[in-house]
Amino acid sequence: MGLNELHAEVVAGVVDRVVNRYRRDPSCMLQILREVQEACDWIPPAAIDRMQELLGVPRTKIEGVAGFYSFIYTEPRGQYRVLFSDNITDRMQGNRAMMERLCNNLWVERGKVSEDGLVSVGKTACTGMSDQGPGMLVNNYAIAGLSEARIDEIAELIRNKVPLAEWPPAYFRIEDNIRRADILLNADFKPGAALLAARARTPSDGLNASNTRSWREGLPSGIGGPAATLDEIKRANLRGRGGAGFTTGLKWEACRNAPLKAGHQRIIVCNADEGEPGTFKDRVLLAKCPDLVFEGMTVAAYAVGATRGFVYLRGEYRYLLDHLNAVLAHRRRENLLGKDICGLPGADFDIEIHVGAGAYVCGEESALIESLEGKRGTPRNRPPFPVTNGYLDQPTVVNNVETFAAAALIALNGGEWYAAIGTKHSAGTKLLSVSGDCARPGIYEYPFGVSIRQVLADCGASDTQAVQVSGPSGICVAAPEFDRIIGFEDIPTAGAFTIFDQSRDMFEVARNYVHFFQHESCGFCTPCRVGTSLLKNLMDKLHYGSGSPYDFAEIEKLNQLLQSMSHCGLGHTACNPVLDTIAKFRPAYEKRMMQQDFTPAFDLDRALSSARQMTGRDDAAAHLTTEHGSKP
Amino acid sequence: MSHTFTLDGKTIPFVDGQTIIQAASAAGVFIPHLCYHPEFKAHGSCKLCTVKVNGRHTASCTMRAAAGMVVESETEEINDERRALTQMLFVEGNHFCPSCEKSGNCQLQATAYHLGMMSPHYDHFFPNRAVDASHPEVLLDFNRCILCSLCVRASRDVDGKNVFGLSGRGIKTHLIVNAKSGQLADTDFSLADKAAQVCPVGVILQKRQGFAVPIGARKFDKAPISETTEER
Numbered sequence: 001m002g003l004n005e006l007h008a009e010v011v012a013g014v015v016d017r018v019v020n021r022y023r024r025d026p027s028c029m030l031q032i033l034r035e036v037q038e039a040c041d042w043i044p045p046a047a048i049d050r051m052q053e054l055l056g057v058p059r060t061k062i063e064g065v066a067g068f069y070s071f072i073y074t075e076p077r078g079q080y081r082v083l084f085s086d087n088i089t090d091r092m093q094g095n096r097a098m099m100e101r102l103c104n105n106l107w108v109e110r111g112k113v114s115e116d117g118l119v120s121v122g123k124t125a126c127t128g129m130s131d132q133g134p135g136m137l138v139n140n141y142a143i144a145g146l147s148e149a150r151i152d153e154i155a156e157l158i159r160n161k162v163p164l165a166e167w168p169p170a171y172f173r174i175e176d177n178i179r180r181a182d183i184l185l186n187a188d189f190k191p192g193a194a195l196l197a198a199r200a201r202t203p204s205d206g207l208n209a210s211n212t213r214s215w216r217e218g219l220p221s222g223i224g225g226p227a228a229t230l231d232e233i234k235r236a237n238l239r240g241r242g243g244a245g246f247t248t249g250l251k252w253e254a255c256r257n258a259p260l261k262a263g264h265q266r267i268i269v270c271n272a273d274e275g276e277p278g279t280f281k282d283r284v285l286l287a288k289c290p291d292l293v294f295e296g297m298t299v300a301a302y303a304v305g306a307t308r309g310f311v312y313l314r315g316e317y318r319y320l321l322d323h324l325n326a327v328l329a330h331r332r333r334e335n336l337l338g339k340d341i342c343g344l345p346g347a348d349f350d351i352e353i354h355v356g357a358g359a360y361v362c363g364e365e366s367a368l369i370e371s372l373e374g375k376r377g378t379p380r381n382r383p384p385f386p387v388t389n390g391y392l393d394q395p396t397v398v399n400n401v402e403t404f405a406a407a408a409l410i411a412l413n414g415g416e417w418y419a420a421i422g423t424k425h426s427a428g429t430k431l432l433s434v435s436g437d438c439a440r441p442g443i444y445e446y447p448f449g450v451s452i453r454q455v456l457a458d459c460g461a462s463d464t465q466a467v468q469v470s471g472p473s474g475i476c477v478a479a480p481e482f483d484r485i486i487g488f489e490d491i492p493t494a495g496a497f498t499i500f501d502q503s504r505d506m507f508e509v510a511r512n513y514v515h516f517f518q519h520e521s522c523g524f525c526t527p528c529r530v531g532t533s534l535l536k537n538l539m540d541k542l543h544y545g546s547g548s549p550y551d552f553a554e555i556e557k558l559n560q561l562l563q564s565m566s567h568c569g570l571g572h573t574a575c576n577p578v579l580d581t582i583a584k585f586r587p588a589y590e591k592r593m594m595q596q597d598f599t600p601a602f603d604l605d606r607a608l609s610s611a612r613q614m615t616g617r618d619d620a621a622a623h624l625t626t627e628h629g630s631k632p
Numbered sequence: 633m634s635h636t637f638t639l640d641g642k643t644i645p646f647v648d649g650q651t652i653i654q655a656a657s658a659a660g661v662f663i664p665h666l667c668y669h670p671e672f673k674a675h676g677s678c679k680l681c682t683v684k685v686n687g688r689h690t691a692s693c694t695m696r697a698a699a700g701m702v703v704e705s706e707t708e709e710i711n712d713e714r715r716a717l718t719q720m721l722f723v724e725g726n727h728f729c730p731s732c733e734k735s736g737n738c739q740l741q742a743t744a745y746h747l748g749m750m751s752p753h754y755d756h757f758f759p760n761r762a763v764d765a766s767h768p769e770v771l772l773d774f775n776r777c778i779l780c781s782l783c784v785r786a787s788r789d790v791d792g793k794n795v796f797g798l799s800g801r802g803i804k805t806h807l808i809v810n811a812k813s814g815q816l817a818d819t820d821f822s823l824a825d826k827a828a829q830v831c832p833v834g835v836i837l838q839k840r841q842g843f844a845v846p847i848g849a850r851k852f853d854k855a856p857i858s859e860t861t862e863e864r
């Protein structure tokens with residue numbers, strides 16, 4: 001009997017407790033599943049039975065949601081579930097060898113559960129620790145800075161069945177690594193200050209775009225603060241920090257002006273699903289200045305008339321949850337959240353945190369909303385857009401963590417102050433998550449307009465071959481372009497800044513990213529679901545030495561198809577790393593086209609590898625020599 | 633109120649709220665599609681019905697028609713892309729037309745013919761998918777599932793049963809049924825359900841009806857899909 005086998009009554013008790021705490025609300029399905037799993041180590045069928053009863057939803061719905069998220073298990077995955085972060089930076093820091101080491105130590109096969117049901121070891125997408133990798137998650141708690149010695153200690157703890165709560169706290173220490181601070185990270189911010197400033201503002205004649213009609217939902221009529229605050233956001237020229245760069249003021253205004261159906265309310269959502277490989281700035285913002293972020297959300301609520309807020313925190317940052325909830329509780333005590341905020345009658349707003357469960361696509365705003373509603377994270381058909389029909393069909397603003405932090409400062413210091421920082425088209429500062437081949441990885445906050453060259457100099461990078469800006473869905477910048485600047489007018493970015501020196505193989509970088517997109521495709525639309533798999537297979541074919549110019553042409557054709565036919569940004573951008581590296585590092589591909597003519601991807605010797613593994617053989621007689629140089 | 637847009641140069645009238653494919657269909661113009669069905673809310677997942685609206689690709693089943701839109705559908709570029717998507721669906725599952733009971737009545741097969749698909753082009757995935765023969769009247773052959781979700785929508789929206797659902801993610805997305813055992817026999821599914829009638833391919837098949845109509849005399853044997861206005 002495995003350790004994961006629990007009596008049905010025990011499971012039902014856990015489910016009852018969790019489901020009742022979530023008010024038997026099926027829209028909290030993902031949170032319920034996550035918490036049940038924290039108690040049971042997986043989602044046993046008995047738990048689904050009970051959820052079906054209590055929530056009154058069909059089993060297909062529960063299983064459909066559970067099956068979508070990488071971190072929800074409908075089969076036992078062990079009492080200790082170890083996942084190694086597998087971003088390209090983790091690879092560069094030697095994660096593969098460490099995973100092998102742990103597997104050997106624990107006598108467990110990668111991806112499988114140990115025979116005693118104690119542990120499983122696998123890999124996962126970037127866990128947001130690229131500046132201090134290699135990283136891993138143990139039962140969804142982050143550990144960074146792995147070393148061989150640490151791996152051996154962890155193996156020992158697992159073998160001795162030491163509960164995670166009793167592991168040395170130093171393991172779970174995550175560094176902020178702030179290397180350059182500017183207005184956001186240097187802000188000497190007193191919680192509540194931005195709200196008071198917003199409330200004190202009166203509309204000026206300068207901007208008439210915002211309507212000044214009376215506050216329809218609750219606030220005393222004739223109050224000018226909300227419209228005036230919206231004007232400041234517009235004046236600041238603030239644009240979204242999640243990568244797309246939509247004008248924040250327009251988004252807020254559209255939500256503010258969206259008609260409200262009976263019983264509906266306006267919603268503010270903070271997108272903290274920072275899944276882009278190589279990005280970790282939202283982790284640092286939430287760890288270091290959560291008040292600034294929450295205050296920015298409250299400012300947004302005040303400006304648009306929202307009464308309910310969510311933070312969608314990526315599952316990899318589960319370790320931040322208790323701290324963030326404590327900050328929220330403190331803000332409630334200080335009357336900065338809850339009813340009649342800052343003593344203003346009718347100014348009601350509160351924030352709850354939902355934790356994701358390993359699905360990059362949920363960073364797309366409509367998929368995020370689906371996930372918040374307790375569904376599979378499939379991007380919606382648009383229009384309508386979230387500003388009019390968002391969370392449970394209500395007008396919803398979704399902004400990035402950094403956008404809200406900036407909004408708080410704008411409410412405090414005014415739009416003109418903010419607009420004067422950065423460049424003409426890109427106001428303010430940008431947090432960069434710098435990692436890869438450099439001496440000082442970490443967070444760098446710059447006014448927009450900084451050149452790639454400057455960042456490279458500041459972080460101590462040398463002999464740089466390329467920088468992947470904004471992660472796999474961003475752009476790959478080669479040495480001749482290092483004078484280009486970070487900004488919406490040149491290189492927009494959500495924040496990742498991954499550096500590769502001359503020793504790196506840019507083909508392998510692109511292949512890692514292609515694998516990432518294949519794993520993270522939601523599977524909704526044909527081109528992305530099948531196309532990312534085909535692309536992965538072709539990149540692997542090149543990797544294994546069976547590639548020919550034919551395959552290269554196929555890759556280019558697939559990329560075009562993904563770009564034109566995909567449902568959402570994931571599919572549209574899944575080809576970016578390949579297209580960019582083909583354009584800029586073509587020799588890395590040409591080196592891989594080892595065949596003149598089409599050669600099948602199937603390789604008999606490689607196909608025998610599982611037989612070799614089973615028999616424990618790797619001698620010459622266990623290999624075939626093939627005509628086209630696939631290496632044993 | 634009535635307006636018009638142009639589709640490949642032809643003027644198409646529409647009423648407010650109609651999608652491009654609805655208006656085109658009403659005007660007798662065929663746009664290839666698999667997950668779209670006139671009786672159900674559009675899903676927009678197969679992307680076969682993609683057209684170019686004012687130069688931009690978009691699914692015609694979810695895009696509302698607007699006055700003055702310039703829509704392109706039957707162009708070489710778009711049909712090449714549609715053919716590639718069809719090929720993707722063929723290699724993703726296990727489709728062996730000659731031995732399939734749905735051959736001749738299958739929308740995927742008929743669409744492939746319509747688009748002039750001469751080969752699957754891509755390497756087959758040959759996924760390992762089970763067959764569910766538990767139900768007394770109906771066989772489920774998941775090998776042919778193209779994840780159009782029509783059975784999901786029919787069971788949920790028409791039958792009020794939720795017999796079907798999608799689980800998994802990405803290339804591992806798959807159809808599930810509403811039973812702890814995972815078996816259709818343990819659901820309240822019935823042959824009389826709408827969900828039993830909507831599968832565009834050969835997943836949901838009535839038992840003991842094999843080849844009642846001989847191949848050669850089936851729906852798409854008689855007329856190509858582009859001339860078959862009724863859905864199935």
